[in-house]
Amino acid sequence: MIDFSRVQKELQECIKDIEASGIKVTPKGDNLSRLVGTIPGPIGTPYEGGTFQLDITLPDAYPFQPPKVQFTTKVWHPNISSQSGAICLDILKDQWSPALTLKTALLSVQALLSAPEPNDPQDAVVAQQYHRDYQTFVNTARYWTEAFAKTSSLGVEEKVKKLVEMGFPEPIVRSTLEAVGGDENLALEKLCSS
Amino acid sequence: MVSDSIANASITCAPNVRDLGKKKRANRSAKLKQCKLDVRREQWLSQGKKKECLEEWTGDAIQWDSSKMTLENMELRKAMDRAEGNGHISSPSNSPISFNSIMGSNDSGTNCSGSSSSSSSAGCCSGNITEEDDEGDDDGCLDDWEAMADALAANDENKKPPVCPPPTQDLAANNMEVRVATAQNPGLESRVIPAVTNTRAWRPDDASRPQSLPNLTKHHSFPNPLDRRFMNGGIPWTSRNRIFNTPTSCPICCEDLDLTDSSFLPCLCGFRLCLFCHKRILEEDGRCPGCRKPYETNPVQGEASSEGGNLTFHRSRSLMMRP
Numbered sequence: 001m002i003d004f005s006r007v008q009k010e011l012q013e014c015i016k017d018i019e020a021s022g023i024k025v026t027p028k029g030d031n032l033s034r035l036v037g038t039i040p041g042p043i044g045t046p047y048e049g050g051t052f053q054l055d056i057t058l059p060d061a062y063p064f065q066p067p068k069v070q071f072t073t074k075v076w077h078p079n080i081s082s083q084s085g086a087i088c089l090d091i092l093k094d095q096w097s098p099a100l101t102l103k104t105a106l107l108s109v110q111a112l113l114s115a116p117e118p119n120d121p122q123d124a125v126v127a128q129q130y131h132r133d134y135q136t137f138v139n140t141a142r143y144w145t146e147a148f149a150k151t152s153s154l155g156v157e158e159k160v161k162k163l164v165e166m167g168f169p170e171p172i173v174r175s176t177l178e179a180v181g182g183d184e185n186l187a188l189e190k191l192c193s194s
Numbered sequence: 195m196v197s198d199s200i201a202n203a204s205i206t207c208a209p210n211v212r213d214l215g216k217k218k219r220a221n222r223s224a225k226l227k228q229c230k231l232d233v234r235r236e237q238w239l240s241q242g243k244k245k246e247c248l249e250e251w252t253g254d255a256i257q258w259d260s261s262k263m264t265l266e267n268m269e270l271r272k273a274m275d276r277a278e279g280n281g282h283i284s285s286p287s288n289s290p291i292s293f294n295s296i297m298g299s300n301d302s303g304t305n306c307s308g309s310s311s312s313s314s315s316a317g318c319c320s321g322n323i324t325e326e327d328d329e330g331d332d333d334g335c336l337d338d339w340e341a342m343a344d345a346l347a348a349n350d351e352n353k354k355p356p357v358c359p360p361p362t363q364d365l366a367a368n369n370m371e372v373r374v375a376t377a378q379n380p381g382l383e384s385r386v387i388p389a390v391t392n393t394r395a396w397r398p399d400d401a402s403r404p405q406s407l408p409n410l411t412k413h414h415s416f417p418n419p420l421d422r423r424f425m426n427g428g429i430p431w432t433s434r435n436r437i438f439n440t441p442t443s444c445p446i447c448c449e450d451l452d453l454t455d456s457s458f459l460p461c462l463c464g465f466r467l468c469l470f471c472h473k474r475i476l477e478e479d480g481r482c483p484g485c486r487k488p489y490e491t492n493p494v495q496g497e498a499s500s501e502g503g504n505l506t507f508h509r510s511r512s513l514m515m516r517p
Binding site: 003005006009063064095097098099 | 471481
């Protein structure tokens with residue numbers, strides 16, 4: 001059985017510290033065993049400005065077993081699978097310690113973004129590019145950040161707020177956004193044409 | 195008479211047990227010893243001791259006062275006390291059984307405190323019943339146990355020595371007595387009530403919890419690493435650490451650290467955790483969460499190997515925890 005009291009406490013700690021770390025962990029639905037983590041791309045890297053979402057699944061033996069963490073946002077990084085988002089990081093595997101928390105684990109993932117380890121790759125293609133043509137690697141990583149890590153950073157609430165500021169009534173904005181699957185521009189087009 | 199007593203037992207528990215207790219006291223030959231026991235118990239009580247296991251209690255007292263007590267006796271006694279604990283909860287239909295165990299514990303109690311009773315604790319059931327018979331005869335062959343109870347209660351009031359007030363019986367009988375038949379002895383009740391609450395707080399827990407749960411870990415792992423760390427040196431900084439840096443809750447499970455936990459230092463790196471989590475980790479990879487080095491488990495395992503040693507540890511720990 002997962003130690004939910006500890007998970008609860010960890011979530012509170014995260015909320016308390018969100019200003020400093022920028023790391024967010026929120027439960028996915030009622031069950032605390034599935035969580036969504038968010039980390040900001042580290043400054044001074046190709047990931048800067050992006051907000052990366054991770055899917056966290058807590059095993060029954062948590063915190064004695066590591067949480068299963070993988071990116072849901074696409075990332076171009078030698079130690080992160082560009083296909084599945086799987087992360088190659090020792091503390092999420094054999095070097096996990098029960099003294100670590102979701103927050104420290106996500107901090108480590110964030111540190112991994114700024115310090116790739118191409119000699120122990122998760123994604124061989126990315127690692128090869130990192131070795132052979134570093135500049136292309138940086139460009140690709142930045143492009144991926146722009147393309148995938150920025151739109152997802154806009155939550156529904158922010159989109160709603162934006163459209164309401166344009167002068168559309170909030171209930172209509174919400175229903176339109178829902179109808180177009182959350183795409184802000186499509187929603188705006190639809191709102192203008194109606 | 196035998197059938198009588200059993201029938202009585204199954205009808206109502208309280209007065210019967212009380213009778214037993216009273217009789218025992220009436221029969222008591224070594225009053226001095228008993229007084230000593232009482233004073234000690236009073237001390238413990240007044241120290242506001244936390245929920246101490248009743249069996250540990252009596253076990254300790256007996257261990258101190260009589261060198262005859264053997265480990266086997268203690269174990270048997272423990273088992274009996276536990277059976278009695280079940281009796282507390284169980285329905286009236288079970289009561290004869292629980293009585294037997296109570297008698298059994300009474301019996302061994304007398305044995306241990308040095309009275310002349312010769313019945314072995316192993317033959318508790320039959321031996322007890324006959325013993326009770328004898329006592330009944332001694333008391334003047336009162337067939338009606340209720341009348342006898344009243345008489346004994348009156349007796350009790352008269353006989354009560356001023357210095358050692360609670361009846362100096364085996365605690366098991368004592369508590370039962372207090373629990374059920376207190377109306378006639380209000381003074382008595384107020385005196386022993388802490389013991390009763392203690393029993394209640396501990397017993398259901400004890401009965402429902404298998405012996406192999408963290409309870410045991412504590413016994414196994416607690417005294418040893420502590421002794422080792424604190425007596426063999428390698429100490430200065432850890433003990434300083436201990437004073438200034440003791441977390442109030444376990445970093446693993448976030449539960450509050452109790453007294454045992456906060457004096458538990460399993461790893462030289464100073465990482466503290468509760469005994470439950472420590473046991474859990476030992477069952478898995480056995481590495482300290484703080485430094486990832488393997489815990490030193492040898493002394494603990496060596497401890498677990500000998501049952502007798504384990505038991506003594508159990509006792510000594512309970513003594514040690516008493517401030």
